[in-house]
Amino acid sequence: MFDFxxxxxxxxxxxxxxxxxxxxxxxxxxxxxxxLGIPGIMYVGAISGVIxxxxxxxxxxxxDAIRALPAILIPLVCSMVGxxxxxxxxxxxxxxxxxxxxxxxxxxxxFGVGFGTFFGGSLIKLSGSxxxxxxxxxxxxxxxxxxxxxxxxxxxxxxFLSYGFLAYAAIIVSLVVAYxxxxxxxxxxxxxxxESPNTADAAGINVNRYKYVATCVGSMxxxxxxxxxxxxxxxxxWANNAFGDRGWLAIALVIFSIWRPNVGILxxxxxxxxxxxxxxxxxxxxxxxKEIYKMxxxxxxxxVLVVTSVRNKxxxxxxxxxxxxxxxxxx
Amino acid sequence: xxxxxxxxxxxxxxxxxKRFGSVVANDSVSLEIRRGEILALLGENGSGKTTLxxxxxxxxxxxxxxxxxxGQPVVIKSPKDAFGLGIGMIHQHFKLVDxxxxxxxxxxxxxxxxxxxEAAKKINSxxxxxxxxxDPHQKIYDMSVSQKQTVEIVKVLYRGADILILDEPTAxxxxxxxDKLFAVLRSMRDSGKAIVIITHKMHEVEALSDxxxxxxxGKYVGSMLTKDTNAQEMTNMMVGRAVTLNIDRPxxxxxxxxxxxxxxxxxxxxxxxxxxxVSFTANSGEILGIAxxxxxxxxxxxxxxxxxxxxxxxxxxxxxDNGQEEELLxxxxxRIQEMGVALSFVPEDRLGMxxxxxxxxxxxxxxxxxxxxxxxxxxRKTPHHVAENVVHDxxxxxxxxxxxxxxxxxxxxxxxxxxxxxxxxxxxxxxxYAVRGLDINSSYTIYDLLNRQKKDGVAVVYVGEDLDVxxxxxxxxxxLCSGRVSGIVDGRATDKxxxxxxxxxxxxxxxx
Numbered sequence: 001m002f003d004f005x006x007x008x009x010x011x012x013x014x015x016x017x018x019x020x021x022x023x024x025x026x027x028x029x030x031x032x033x034x035x036l037g038i039p040g041i042m043y044v045g046a047i048s049g050v051i052x053x054x055x056x057x058x059x060x061x062x063x064d065a066i067r068a069l070p071a072i073l074i075p076l077v078c079s080m081v082g083x084x085x086x087x088x089x090x091x092x093x094x095x096x097x098x099x100x101x102x103x104x105x106x107x108x109x110x111f112g113v114g115f116g117t118f119f120g121g122s123l124i125k126l127s128g129s130x131x132x133x134x135x136x137x138x139x140x141x142x143x144x145x146x147x148x149x150x151x152x153x154x155x156x157x158x159x160f161l162s163y164g165f166l167a168y169a170a171i172i173v174s175l176v177v178a179y180x181x182x183x184x185x186x187x188x189x190x191x192x193x194x195e196s197p198n199t200a201d202a203a204g205i206n207v208n209r210y211k212y213v214a215t216c217v218g219s220m221x222x223x224x225x226x227x228x229x230x231x232x233x234x235x236x237x238w239a240n241n242a243f244g245d246r247g248w249l250a251i252a253l254v255i256f257s258i259w260r261p262n263v264g265i266l267x268x269x270x271x272x273x274x275x276x277x278x279x280x281x282x283x284x285x286x287x288x289x290k291e292i293y294k295m296x297x298x299x300x301x302x303x304v305l306v307v308t309s310v311r312n313k314x315x316x317x318x319x320x321x322x323x324x325x326x327x328x329x330x331x
Numbered sequence: 332x333x334x335x336x337x338x339x340x341x342x343x344x345x346x347x348x349k350r351f352g353s354v355v356a357n358d359s360v361s362l363e364i365r366r367g368e369i370l371a372l373l374g375e376n377g378s379g380k381t382t383l384x385x386x387x388x389x390x391x392x393x394x395x396x397x398x399x400x401x402g403q404p405v406v407i408k409s410p411k412d413a414f415g416l417g418i419g420m421i422h423q424h425f426k427l428v429d430x431x432x433x434x435x436x437x438x439x440x441x442x443x444x445x446x447x448x449e450a451a452k453k454i455n456s457x458x459x460x461x462x463x464x465x466d467p468h469q470k471i472y473d474m475s476v477s478q479k480q481t482v483e484i485v486k487v488l489y490r491g492a493d494i495l496i497l498d499e500p501t502a503x504x505x506x507x508x509x510d511k512l513f514a515v516l517r518s519m520r521d522s523g524k525a526i527v528i529i530t531h532k533m534h535e536v537e538a539l540s541d542x543x544x545x546x547x548x549g550k551y552v553g554s555m556l557t558k559d560t561n562a563q564e565m566t567n568m569m570v571g572r573a574v575t576l577n578i579d580r581p582x583x584x585x586x587x588x589x590x591x592x593x594x595x596x597x598x599x600x601x602x603x604x605x606x607x608x609v610s611f612t613a614n615s616g617e618i619l620g621i622a623x624x625x626x627x628x629x630x631x632x633x634x635x636x637x638x639x640x641x642x643x644x645x646x647x648x649x650x651x652d653n654g655q656e657e658e659l660l661x662x663x664x665x666r667i668q669e670m671g672v673a674l675s676f677v678p679e680d681r682l683g684m685x686x687x688x689x690x691x692x693x694x695x696x697x698x699x700x701x702x703x704x705x706x707x708x709x710x711r712k713t714p715h716h717v718a719e720n721v722v723h724d725x726x727x728x729x730x731x732x733x734x735x736x737x738x739x740x741x742x743x744x745x746x747x748x749x750x751x752x753x754x755x756x757x758x759x760x761x762x763x764y765a766v767r768g769l770d771i772n773s774s775y776t777i778y779d780l781l782n783r784q785k786k787d788g789v790a791v792v793y794v795g796e797d798l799d800v801x802x803x804x805x806x807x808x809x810x811l812c813s814g815r816v817s818g819i820v821d822g823r824a825t826d827k828x829x830x831x832x833x834x835x836x837x838x839x840x841x842x843x
Contacts, residue, residue: 188435196429199436202390202422204409330392
């Protein structure tokens with residue numbers, strides 16, 4: 001029998017970084033910016049948090065002296081500042097200087113991964129660890145504190161209550177973003193900017209400001225995905241390149257959720273499930289089968305792409321001016 | 332009218348100058364817009380009309396000069412400032428977001444809490460007041476062009492605009508829709524609003540406006556009351572020299588059948604019949620006009636001849652000088668082009684078919700010639716000469732041959748396209764909406780070109796929307812009505828009224 005009670009929490013934990021990434025990227029894309037730097041930004045978000053956490057933990061006399069509030073806030077703020085700077089860099093290049101968005105994004109990804117690896121390596125050296133990883137166990141324990149009654153309520157607690165606060169925050173953030181996009185004036189204006197900046201501009205909307213704010217906030221949300229991955233999912237252990245290709249998966253997830261963060265909640269958990277399905281399928285000794293299961297998230301994305309473009313419903317298409325720079329006096 | 336002269340000007344622009352790089356779009360222009368008056372702003376393509384109005388609507392900011400609204404000097408830095416001053420502009424290319432509803436588009440850019448229900452109520456009351464028909468919850472992509480335009484008008488009224496600017500509002504409307512729009516504009520004028528309309532169509536200027544102001548090459552030439560002037564005088568002012576407004580129509584010399592279309596039926600992708608049992612002959616040395624309400628199968632007809640449109644039944648035969656017939660259906664466009672059938676098709680988006688916007692003039696000429704030659708490399712010299720000749724012969728105004736075509740103004744793009752097609756000495760020239768959006772001078776250049784082709788024995792097919800022009804230019808006119816041939820009439824023996832009736836009813840009989 002397939003063990004859902006242990007599978008679902010694993011799928012959710014696997015899905016949360018993807019959810020942060022895709023919510024951030026959705027918000028960004030709604031402003032017409034196709035930020036392919038998200039994988040890099042998630043890396044920077046993660047390593048910035050780790051740097052903050054490491055500095056805090058090393059300033060303590062003993063691991064028991066750790067206090068919850070700074071242990072949470074310092075990595076959180078560091079992570080957000082790190083990804084904010086990446087977002088600002090992206091905006092400065094693509095919005096102000098009108099550089100090509102794809103090239104800029106890919107460059108940021110390369111940069112972000114390199115940045116993470118470089119500082120990750122440095123920290124591992126500084127910590128004097130003999131292993132190729134860095135452990136922030138004390139901070140991570142605080143990040144991983146579950147809701148009360150998680151233990152005592154059986155399967156219910158395991159499926160719904162057993163996560164750290166960042167997991168719940170991810171769901172709240174996506175619901176808030178979805179609400180803003182759909183029901184507020186700000187969201188309407190943002191959608192207009194992404195669809196047709198000309199129109200938005202003529203309607204008196206400050207196109208550049210919307211692009212900057214959406215992209216920077218989006219980057220910060222995506223960066224939290226990196227932070228969640230290190231502090232919660234991998235129990236505070238930073239190892240270079242452990243984050244893997246999750247950033248790209250987050251971008252694929254934007255398409256999968258047809259640019260709706262609320263849909264993204266379920267689809268990211270589904271993706272998380274597909275991502276780890278190979279561990280739950282009894283394959284015996286044939287490891288090659290596992291590799292085929294690992295392809296599932298990507299195969300599903302391609303199928304969704306095909307289905308949405310065949311159905312060709314206008315609401316399910318990417319923002320019309322996605323990837324295009326905007327300059328008012330361009331003729 | 333006399334009252335309008337005594338009331339203070341709604342807008343006064345003084346010595347406005349605007350430059351784009353080294354190009355001076357507006358050179359010290361002064362203009363007055365008055366309440367209770369419809370002002371027609373005239374000028375050739377690229378004379379700076381739209382630029383001037385964009386400075387009122389806050390899209391551009393003037394480099395020099397001042398703007399007074401109701402006698403008060405103001406600074407219009409953004410569209411928001413313009414709304415605040417009661418200025419609303421309806422742009423030539425609609426400023427609407429396709430995936431949003433009418434109501435969402437209308438409230439776009441406004442501040443405060445968003446209440447779409449309240450907005451829908453207000454929209455409905457505006458519609459009632461002016462007799463519009465807008466469903467606030469309909470998505471823009473589901474709307475026809477005239478519905479979109481109505482949304483644009485409601486949008487500016489919703490913001491309480493009392494100074495309205497319309498940039499070529501009738502370019503895409505049918506005659507009936509135009510009449511309806513004009514009635515609305517007149518009732519707005521009578522309620523004391525100031526209205527500016529930019530248009531190229533002289534009969535619209537005469538029918539609608541109270542006063543005209545003329546720009547030429549970015550400079551203000553003058554203004555006068557419409558009733559004191561006429562089309563000839565206005566055109567002369569726009570062009571800067573006397574131009575003849577009569578279109579030449581030489582008698583066809585030795586016309587011979589060139590293309591024979593027999594019982595052609597075409598269905599579109601959705602299975603709707605676009606052409607039904609269409610038969611006609613296009614003769615060499617003759618201009619065959621095709622009239623019809625837009626979307627009546629004109630596009631499908633031309634594309635079928637050019638080999639771009641799958642057909643259901645019928646035949647299209649190319650007849651050579653010696654009487655030999657060759658079937659065109661089933662041949663690919665390349666073969667058909669080699670036989671001398673040139674298609675200069677100008678859909679609503681000029682650069683969509685025919686020219687590549689990002690390529691320069693030479694490269695666009697090469698699109699027709701790159702297959703020629705025997706070496707590994709393409710021949711760039713000949714197309715370069717062709718481009719130079721086209722620029723010279725047709726007076727294309729372009730900074731250089733190496734300028735991307737999309738930077739040129741509409742009229743010049745059109746000249747480049749038609750110029751390229753006729754360089755290849757076609758025996759059949761198919762043109763659709765060849766003068767759409769062109770100013771009067773460029774239009775006449777195009778008519779001239781077509782007439783020259785006709786003299787050279789080319790069978791010219793001219794799909795047009797301006798009935799006045801069709802009646803003056805064409806030797807024979809085929810009228811389409813919902814994909815069927817309503818009749819073929821002699822251009823010299825018909826008039827607008829008859830064509831109009833044939834367009835709406837097969838055969839044009841009142842009781843048919």
